[in-house]
Amino acid sequence: MKYTAQDFKSNQEVRWCPGCGDHSVLASLQRPLPQVAEDLGYSMERFVFVPVSAAPRVCPTI
Numbered sequence: 268m269k270y271t272a273q274d275f276k277s278n279q280e281v282r283w284c285p286g287c288g289d290h291s292v293l294a295s296l297q298r299p300l301p302q303v304a305e306d307l308g309y310s311m312e313r314f315v316f317v318p319v320s321a322a323p324r325v326c327p328t329i
Contacts, residue, residue, distance in 0.1 A: 270301040270311055 275297045281290070296316075304311060 268310065270304050272297045272301055274311060275300045275314075 281293070300311070300314065303309075304314070
């Protein structure tokens with residue numbers, strides 16, 4: 268199946284402070300995942316994100 272970055276986005280609200288760098292971290296994760304999934308032949312269910320430090324707010328949005 269061919270995925271898009273939208274497939275790796277969640278309907279969960281992102282609640283970071285404006286100007287926080289976490290928005291760009293989240294986008295930098297979501298952007299390449301469709302190509303990685305295609306290259307490896309993985310379904311999106313094979314991707315797992317483990318929260319570390321402030322990352323718990325990233326995981327529900329992927």
